[in-house]
Amino acid sequence: MEVTGTTTIRRPVSEVFAFWRRLENLSMFMEQLDDVRTTGERTSHWRSSAPFGRNVEWDAEITEDVTGERLGWRSSAGAELPNAGVVIFAPAPDGISTEIHVAMEYDIPGGEAGKAIAKFFGDEPSQQLDDDLRRLKQLLETGEIVRSDGAPWGKRAREEFPQRPAQPLTPEERKEVLGS
Amino acid sequence: MKATVWAGRNSVEVREVPDPSILSRRDAIVRITSTAICGSDLHLVDGYIPTMQNGDVMGHEFMGEVVEVGPGVPPDRLRPGDRVVVPFPIACGACAACASELYSCCENSNPNAGIAEKMFGHPVAGIFGYSHLTGGFAGGQAQYARVPFADVGPLKITSDLSDEQVLFLSDILPTGYMGAEMCDIQPSDVVAVWGAGPVGQFAMDSARALGAAAVIAIDKEPYRLRMAAEAGHIPVDFTEVDVRSQLLELTGGRGPDKCIDAVGMEAVHGASHIHAYDRLKQAARLETDRPHALRQAILSCRSGGIVSVIGVYGGFIDKFPAGAWMNRALTLRTGQCHVHRYMQPLLERIERGELDPTRIITHRLSLDEAPHGYDIFKNKQDDCEKVVLTP
Numbered sequence A: 001m002e003v004t005g006t007t008t009i010r011r012p013v014s015e016v017f018a019f020w021r022r023l024e025n026l027s028m029f030m031e032q033l034d035d036v037r038t039t040g041e042r043t044s045h046w047r048s049s050a051p052f053g054r055n056v057e058w059d060a061e062i063t064e065d066v067t068g069e070r071l072g073w074r075s076s077a078g079a080e081l082p083n084a085g086v087v088i089f090a091p092a093p094d095g096i097s098t099e100i101h102v103a104m105e106y107d108i109p110g111g112e113a114g115k116a117i118a119k120f121f122g123d124e125p126s127q128q129l130d131d132d133l134r135r136l137k138q139l140l141e142t143g144e145i146v147r148s149d150g151a152p153w154g155k156r157a158r159e160e161f162p163q164r165p166a167q168p169l170t171p172e173e174r175k176e177v178l179g180s
Numbered sequence B: 001m002k003a004t005v006w007a008g009r010n011s012v013e014v015r016e017v018p019d020p021s022i023l024s025r026r027d028a029i030v031r032i033t034s035t036a037i038c039g040s041d042l043h044l045v046d047g048y049i050p051t052m053q054n055g056d057v058m059g060h061e062f063m064g065e066v067v068e069v070g071p072g073v074p075p076d077r078l079r080p081g082d083r084v085v086v087p088f089p090i091a092c093g094a095c096a097a098c099a100s101e102l103y104s105c106c107e108n109s110n111p112n113a114g115i116a117e118k119m120f121g122h123p124v125a126g127i128f129g130y131s132h133l134t135g136g137f138a139g140g141q142a143q144y145a146r147v148p149f150a151d152v153g154p155l156k157i158t159s160d161l162s163d164e165q166v167l168f169l170s171d172i173l174p175t176g177y178m179g180a181e182m183c184d185i186q187p188s189d190v191v192a193v194w195g196a197g198p199v200g201q202f203a204m205d206s207a208r209a210l211g212a213a214a215v216i217a218i219d220k221e222p223y224r225l226r227m228a229a230e231a232g233h234i235p236v237d238f239t240e241v242d243v244r245s246q247l248l249e250l251t252g253g254r255g256p257d258k259c260i261d262a263v264g265m266e267a268v269h270g271a272s273h274i275h276a277y278d279r280l281k282q283a284a285r286l287e288t289d290r291p292h293a294l295r296q297a298i299l300s301c302r303s304g305g306i307v308s309v310i311g312v313y314g315g316f317i318d319k320f321p322a323g324a325w326m327n328r329a330l331t332l333r334t335g336q337c338h339v340h341r342y343m344q345p346l347l348e349r350i351e352r353g354e355l356d357p358t359r360i361i362t363h364r365l366s367l368d369e370a371p372h373g374y375d376i377f378k379n380k381q382d383d384c385e386k387v388v389l390t391p
């Protein structure tokens, strides 16, 4: 399954590229990722749990790394959810912003795991990536992922619709949402 | 705290809800001293804006005192104790829309942008108390409100102007002003305004302040037309005369040079069978909005004129007069108000006495009386034009 997405971020290419290249940052805005850990110059370890209902982990390696232009990666052999991705970074016509174009490829396995993954992506697999990119834009342009009273979850926004009412959170709800 | 909440179609209640707290670094908490009920709130109560949920705190016109700020709000920008008016669109100040001063189209302030994008093609900004489509933000008809991006939106009031003089900078004064500004008013222009509600009244005053030769007020409520007439505008009652003929009469056959729709999706029609046609389609969800005022504005406007739309539309309309619009070279301009753009210059106009926002206030109620306020405002009872609530 291939999903593509694109957005324009009003920050310079160098900054947007550097943010993405630090793979640890990906879990800040990608809903399905719990964390990414750099394990070598071109290798990293990725962990995902919540959306799939259980832990899925894999190693990945960088396949392309052209500073300020292109970044590609691929899961290593034997990954339970084989996947690959490429991001192209380009200056936008306004001379200020950066266009990013993302393409990701998932090789959805059979069995229970495959079913959970297919369910997560739903009828509109690109919606997931669109939402991830929207959060990336919020992070880079405003410093945070936007929260409202009805949708206070930050990067876990989508799974909760219809939402809680648009009224302030109780102290307990706030604690749960902010994790502190 | 106490807050006015949406409790289903045609039902507004004052309920006890949790106090707001800081959720993001750039938040502020405001203790509300004055807040108002808007025509836009009626679209929610009447059930024409989707994605409302039982318990949503209403209200997007409010002001008060800052009681807390998040660590991301610079103290030279805002600090506890400051008296502020809060603009109704929530804007980040950093995206391309904000950089172009299109604050109500902010690309980052709506956590439900994905839903808005599906409905409107591109997302729209977050708005206080205005459905989950515009973010699911609790509103300001309450004792306190959380204000995101507080370093961008709130206008500090340092002079001794009263709440009533500055409260409407949160929405309807800038909205009426933007409606007139979009008309590119020339000294020879006759400007016709559909709707003599609060927004229409301010559009009329603004058109005059921007130099229009004459301003015409179209409505059906005698007390609202009287209010417009007392402010020096020419009243036209659409239930008593044929609007288009009357406008021709008032402009020597030319038609108004500029037309402002300050009515929006719940317009009523002078001819009851036409109203029934659109009401039925709306009820059957074949069209979502009733565009009588918009249609009439387009048909009435002189060739080459501008039709400025500040009345709110939410979905689809039927029988849009595309032929009149295209063949007669009309320009259509519109938008939710980019309030941030207008707050400071309009505050200065108020200080200089060029605009008097208090002239439209007819009811001052406590927050507990909000349901009654909604009732009289919606049903045009007790000569209600604008309700201000004090929490």
Ligand SMILES: NC(=O)c1ccc[n+]([C@@H]2O[C@H](COP(=O)([O-])OP(=O)(O)OC[C@H]3O[C@@H](n4cnc5c(N)ncnc54)[C@H](O)[C@@H]3O)[C@@H](O)[C@H]2O)c1
Residues within 6 Å of the ligand: B038, B039, B040, B041, B042, B043, B171, B172, B175, B194, B195, B196, B197, B198, B199, B200, B218, B219, B220, B221, B224, B238, B262, B263, B264, B265, B266, B267, B268, B269, B270, B292, B293, B309, B310, B311, B312, B313, B335, B336, B337
């Ligand atoms: N663009 C924005 O940013 C913005 C901001 C605030 C309000 N609004 C919108 O402006 C509109 C007016 O707001 P308001 O607070 O004045 O509301 P309101 O309901 O008090 O006023 C609407 C007026 O229009 C009159 N009307 C109905 N049908 C008409 C017709 N066919 N011709 C002429 N007049 C007609 C009504 O009698 C009423 O007096 C609403 O749609 C509101 O949502 C837009």
Ligand SMILES: [Zn+2]
Residues within 6 Å of the ligand: B038, B039, B040, B041, B060, B061, B088, B171, B172
């Ligand atoms: Zn309003």
Ligand SMILES: [Zn+2]
Residues within 6 Å of the ligand: B091, B092, B093, B094, B095, B096, B097, B098, B105, B106, B107, B108, B109
């Ligand atoms: Zn913005």
